[in-house]
Each structure stands twice: as structure tokens, then as C-alpha cells.
Amino acid sequence: MNLTVLISLGRHPKSGRLMLSPNDARALAVARRLSDSPRLVHVGEASQQQTLRQYLGLGFAAIDLIEAVPGQDICGVLIEDLRRNPCDLLLTGERAQGQDDTGLVPYILADRLQRPLLDRVLSIDAQGQATQFLPKGQRRVMALPAQCIATVSENAPLELEYVARRARQGVINVLPGNTGDCAQVYHGWQQEPKQPGRTRLSIQSTASGWDRFAKRMNTTGGGGQVLKGSPDQGAAQVLSLLRDKKLVP
Amino acid sequence: MSIRRVNRFTQERGFVTAEGIKRVARARDVTGLDQAPAAAAKAKPVRHSENAERNLLVVLHCKAGELSTLDREAIYVARALSEMGSQAQVHTLVFGAPNPNLDWAEFGVDQLHVLADERFEHYVPEAKVQALVHLHGQLEPERVVFVESELGDSDLARRFAIAQGLSFGGDLYEVTDHSVRRLSGNGRYQASGPLPQVLAVQSGTTGDLDLEFVTAPNTVAVQGVDAPVAPEESLFSLPSGDIPLVEADFVISAGNGVANMDTFHRLAQLLDATVAGSRVVVDDGKLPRERQVGATGQIVKASVYLAIGISGAVQHLQGIKDCNTVIAVNSDESCDMIKRADVSVIADAEEWMQAMISALEGTP
Numbered sequence: 001m002n003l004t005v006l007i008s009l010g011r012h013p014k015s016g017r018l019m020l021s022p023n024d025a026r027a028l029a030v031a032r033r034l035s036d037s038p039r040l041v042h043v044g045e046a047s048q049q050q051t052l053r054q055y056l057g058l059g060f061a062a063i064d065l066i067e068a069v070p071g072q073d074i075c076g077v078l079i080e081d082l083r084r085n086p087c088d089l090l091l092t093g094e095r096a097q098g099q100d101d102t103g104l105v106p107y108i109l110a111d112r113l114q115r116p117l118l119d120r121v122l123s124i125d126a127q128g129q130a131t132q133f134l135p136k137g138q139r140r141v142m143a144l145p146a147q148c149i150a151t152v153s154e155n156a157p158l159e160l161e162y163v164a165r166r167a168r169q170g171v172i173n174v175l176p177g178n179t180g181d182c183a184q185v186y187h188g189w190q191q192e193p194k195q196p197g198r199t200r201l202s203i204q205s206t207a208s209g210w211d212r213f214a215k216r217m218n219t220t221g222g223g224g225q226v227l228k229g230s231p232d233q234g235a236a237q238v239l240s241l242l243r244d245k246k247l248v249p
Numbered sequence: 250m251s252i253r254r255v256n257r258f259t260q261e262r263g264f265v266t267a268e269g270i271k272r273v274a275r276a277r278d279v280t281g282l283d284q285a286p287a288a289a290a291k292a293k294p295v296r297h298s299e300n301a302e303r304n305l306l307v308v309l310h311c312k313a314g315e316l317s318t319l320d321r322e323a324i325y326v327a328r329a330l331s332e333m334g335s336q337a338q339v340h341t342l343v344f345g346a347p348n349p350n351l352d353w354a355e356f357g358v359d360q361l362h363v364l365a366d367e368r369f370e371h372y373v374p375e376a377k378v379q380a381l382v383h384l385h386g387q388l389e390p391e392r393v394v395f396v397e398s399e400l401g402d403s404d405l406a407r408r409f410a411i412a413q414g415l416s417f418g419g420d421l422y423e424v425t426d427h428s429v430r431r432l433s434g435n436g437r438y439q440a441s442g443p444l445p446q447v448l449a450v451q452s453g454t455t456g457d458l459d460l461e462f463v464t465a466p467n468t469v470a471v472q473g474v475d476a477p478v479a480p481e482e483s484l485f486s487l488p489s490g491d492i493p494l495v496e497a498d499f500v501i502s503a504g505n506g507v508a509n510m511d512t513f514h515r516l517a518q519l520l521d522a523t524v525a526g527s528r529v530v531v532d533d534g535k536l537p538r539e540r541q542v543g544a545t546g547q548i549v550k551a552s553v554y555l556a557i558g559i560s561g562a563v564q565h566l567q568g569i570k571d572c573n574t575v576i577a578v579n580s581d582e583s584c585d586m587i588k589r590a591d592v593s594v595i596a597d598a599e600e601w602m603q604a605m606i607s608a609l610e611g612t613p
Binding site for chain 2: 104137
């Protein structure tokens with residue numbers, strides 16, 4: 001299977017240093033089960049090669065690093081590269097962990113390349129059956145569409161082990177990106193160090209002070225329904241409640 | 250010149266509540282009946298919005314007919330955005346059949362669009378986007394509000410925004426009348442920007458969810474949308490014992506009041522619920538550490554949390570603050586868990602569990 005995995009650089013949540021992105025490492029673990037040598041593609045600065053070697057340490061021979069300047073539209077670069085090197089399946093993490101972290105890149109690629117997109121995949125087996133993550137312990141199994149893009153769930157296991165020797169031996173192929181007519185993307189977002197606190201949205205009250213006071217007085221203090229009686233009665237009432245919620249047949 | 254102090258109110262102002270606590274009511278005539286708190290529980294004014302100039306759209310998924318708190322927050326965000334500027338209508342598109350007893354007037358929804366076809370419950374994101382684009386074309390809403398949820402909302406929001414070429418702001422933890430804020434750089438930075446056309450909000454963007462008015466909502470079945478062809482797929486649930494506690498939907502939890510763990514495990518098996526415990530039970534080695542609920546354990550987001558013999562330490566209550574319905578079984582009527590619980594049974598844990606087991610085994 002012709003497989004391509006998109007990898008990005010993450011940021012350590014405490015120290016802020018660039019590192020491999022765990023989400024993309026999860027995508028690599030899914031890819032490793034399907035193919036021994038998937039193609040790893042990264043768009044970014046050539047100066048970050050040393051950090052990028054952490055991915056090679058997970059057991060991969062080479063990474064294609066397409067050069068791009070900060071602030072450049074990486075989707076444009078990626079689309080051009082993916083048109084030149086078509087693949088059967090494109091895998092990536094659910095979202096970056098240290099960049100903009102919007103999780104939009106796979107959606108933009110799917111839209112521009114006219115490919116189906118499958119989100120939050122946990123694993124893909126050799127027959128092409130993908131398991132999708134759903135909350136509350138639910139899982140969905142379905143056939144992977146042809147020529148599709150799949151994002152790997154944050155809940156997928158981190159299976160690959162880092163070996164320093166592999167990280168040193170691997171090769172990074174630096175490829176030139178189309179820096180000539182690159183669109184500088186500006187979404188109007190301003191990034192700054194995180195400030196604590198938030199303003200909560202609220203509709204301005206037109207009520208008088210008396211109304212607010214009366215509302216406070218009306219609220220009954222906590223506590224729900226209390227059932228006293230024999231244990232059998234209590235059990236019957238709880239069971240009927242659980243049946244209402246469709247948790248017990 | 251002497252300043253004479255004027256008493257504007259009688260010293261006997263105020264009233265005594267049902268609990269026997271004296272309350273002082275200022276700036277009101279205290280002799281009349283209107284000082285009784287019940288006087289304020291009058292009907293809320295009804296807001297009509299027939300001649301609205303703008304539209305706002307909220308897109309939700311109804312799981313088993315219910316709305317989560319986050320869904321209600323998203324409706325509130327749209328309502329609050331509609332209150333800024335000229336009059337606006339809040340439309341809500343719901344995938345899945347909502348429970349008929351949901352009070353949409355209380356939530357502040359003007360028009361409810363329901364897409365209750367069963368086939369939309371399958372993985373058909375393209376068909377959902379198509380239906381949404383259709384409605385978007387009809388209403389031309391100023392902004393579309395989604396929630397960030399793994400039930401398909403986050404996915405749909407991104408697909409829709411990209412397909413329509415609209416500006417998108419996801420994972421928003423702050424929305425104001427002119428700006429939004431989200432985290433970037435793995436939570437180390439904040440990105441702020443102007444209000445986008447498509448918003449996907451996290452929980453905590455709003456404060457109090459109560460409105461001071463109600464709306465007159467009318468329900469519209471969505472027209473002109475073809476139901477999708479359901480793909481071949483199978484849905485399965487992990488065995489209840491394997492579900493991580495943070496993901497579990499129905500949790501049965503044991504506390505110090507549970508003397509016999511065999512009965513407890515038998516009941517959990519019959520109910521098909523995920524097993525958890527309080528710190529005491531885990532410290533005693535009756536349950537593994539990853540099954541501990543509370544500040545030092547796991548934060549549970551179950552729809553039903555069944556607490557058996559748990560008195561409800563503060564640390565434990567922190568761990569269940571996101572649970573929808575809490576059922577407590579305890580012999581002590583005055584414990585904190587019963588104050589927190591929505592339904593409580595005053596009974597001995599062992600006797601109650603035996604009664605549950607015989608009731609469940611009696612009904613095949």
C-alpha cells in the first residue's frame with residue numbers, strides 16, 4: 001500500500017521546546033501496521049532537522065522535509081507535493097500539538113484534493129477495515145474508502161518505541177518548497193502567551209435589583225428526591241429510573 | 250446647622266422565610282404583599298421575533314433525545330450574539346429526534362429544524378454537510394455555532410466551514426461580543442481574533458444559562474434534503490469492564506459502606522455498568538487504582554453515576570461534578586453525597602444491592 005503520513009512538530013506543554021507531536025506518532029503507529037516503509041512528509045524550516053529526527057527514532061528510514069518559511073500556507077505546499085506524489089492513503093494526527101492546533105489541515109486537504117475524509121481512526125487492519133473512536137466506550141468499524149485521508153484519534157495508543165541509534169541513522173531529504181508565489185496566510189488570529197481567566201458571555205440583565213434578590217430567595221437549596229422505605233421499594237424506583245434512561249432493558 | 254437623620258424605612262422591614270430566616274428587603278414597600286418572594290416567580294415575558302433582520306444558526310446532535318449542558322451553552326452563545334445589535338432570530342438544527350419535553354422556549358430558540366432520519370445516525374458526514382449547506386443557503390445566518398464534541402460536531406463544523414469557505418474558530422473557550430479566544434501551541438499560547446462566521450465552542454464560554462424571557466419556538470421539519478444511503482458499518486461497545494472510567498456512560502461506584510464486594514460486582518455485571526470506587530475502597534485494595542473516582546483519581550463524565558455507600562468527601566464530589574444524574578444509596582440521610590444526588594435511597598447498601606439483584610434476576 002502506498003502510504004503517506006504527515007508529521008508536524010509539537011511543543012512540550014511545560015518547557016515549550018519543540019518535540020515530536022504525540023498525535024502524529026499515533027498516526028505513525030497506525031501506518032506501521034499497514035506498511036513497513038510509509039513516506040513521512042513534513043513542511044517546515046530546514047533548521048529544525050535535529051528535532052525532526054525524533055520521528056526517525058520511532059523506526060523510520062527517511063523523512064521528506066519540504067522547506068517553508070514561517071507564516072506560509074503549508075496546505076498549498078502540501079497539495080502541490082501530494083499531486084506530484086499520489087498515495088492510496090494519507091494519515092495524520094487529529095491536530096497539531098504546538099502550532100495553530102486548529103485541526104483544519106486534513107479538512108483543507110480533503111476539500112482541495114477531492115478525497116473522502118475519515119476522522120478519529122483508532123486502527124486500520126490489513127483488510128482495510130477502520131475502527132473509529134466514539135465517546136462513551138463506543139467504537140465504529142467500517143471499510144476505508146479508496147484514496148482517502150484519515151486522521152488518527154488522540155485516544156489511539158502510542159505504540160512505537162524511540163531508539164536513539166535509529167534517530168541518528170535515518171535520513172532527512174530536504175526538498176525545496178514553492179516559496180515563489182507562497183500565500184502568506186493571515187486568519188486574523190493574534191498569538192500571545194496564555195493569560196489566565198476568561199470572560200463568560202452573558203446577556204445583560206434588565207431585571208431590577210429586587211427581581212434578582214427575589215430570584216435568589218426562590219431557589220431551593222440543593223438536594224434531589226429522597227426515597228425512604230424498604231430496600232425493595234428503593235430498588236424498584238431506581239430500576240424504573242434506569243429503564244427510563246434506557247440503561248437497563 | 251444640624252443634620253437630622255431620616256429613617257426612610259421602618260425598622261420592621263423585611264420578612265421571615267419558610268426556613269425561619271429573617272431577610273431584609275430594601276427599596277420596597279415592606280407592608281404590601283409584593284415583598285413575598287413568591288411574587289417574583291411571575292411568568293417570563295415572551296419574546297417574538299417575526300420581523301427579525303438577522304439569523305443565527307446553532308447545529309446540535311441529540312443523543313438519545315437529550316441535550317448536554319454544552320449544547321445548551323451553544324444555544325446561549327447564539328442567543329447572546331443575537332441580543333447584540335438589531336433583532337435576530339436563533340435557529341437550531343438538530344440531528345436526531347429530540348425529546349418532546351425539551352423546553353426550547355426556555356432555551357431561547359426561535360425556530361427549531363429537526364432532521365430526525367435514522368440514517369443520519371450512521372457515519373454520513375458528507376450528507377450532513379449537504380443538509381447544512383442547504384439550510385445555510387435558505388437562512389443566510391450571520392454566524393453558525395457548533396459545539397466541540399466527539400459525537401461528530403467538531404468534525405461537521407470543520408467540514409462545513411471549509412466547504413463553504415467561511416472563517417472558522419474552533420476550541421473557543423471565550424466568546425465576547427467582538428472577539429473570541431482559543432488556545433494554541435499545545436496550550437501554551439492564546440490566540441485571539443475577531444468573531445468568526447463559524448464558531449465551535451468548548452464548555453465554559455457562558456455563565457448562568459437562565460434567560461429572563463422565553464421565546465415562542467416553532468418546529469420545522471427540514472425540507473428538500475435527501476436522506477443518505479447508510480454505509481456498511483458496525484457499531485459496537487467495549488465490554489463495560491474495559492471502558493476507561495473517563496469515557497464511561499454508566500458508572501457504579503462503591504464506597505466504605507459496601508461490605509461485600511462480591512455483591513457489588515454481581516450487581517455491576519447485571520446492570521452492565523462500569524465499576525468504580527472511592528479512595529477508601531481503592532486504598533483497601535478492593536479495586537485497582539485506575540478505578541478511583543475523585544480529585545486524586547479520575548474525573549467521571551457519566552450520564553448516570555450510581556454511588557453506593559459513599560458519604561461524599563469533597564474530593565470525591567469534585568470527581569463527579571460533570572455527571573448528569575447521580576443516584577446515591579446510603580444509610581446516613583445527612584451525608585454530603587445525598588445533598589449532591591438527584592435521587593437518593595436511604596437504605597443499607599447490602600440490603601439494597603440484594604434487592605436490586607433479585608429484581609434484575611426476576612425479570613429475564
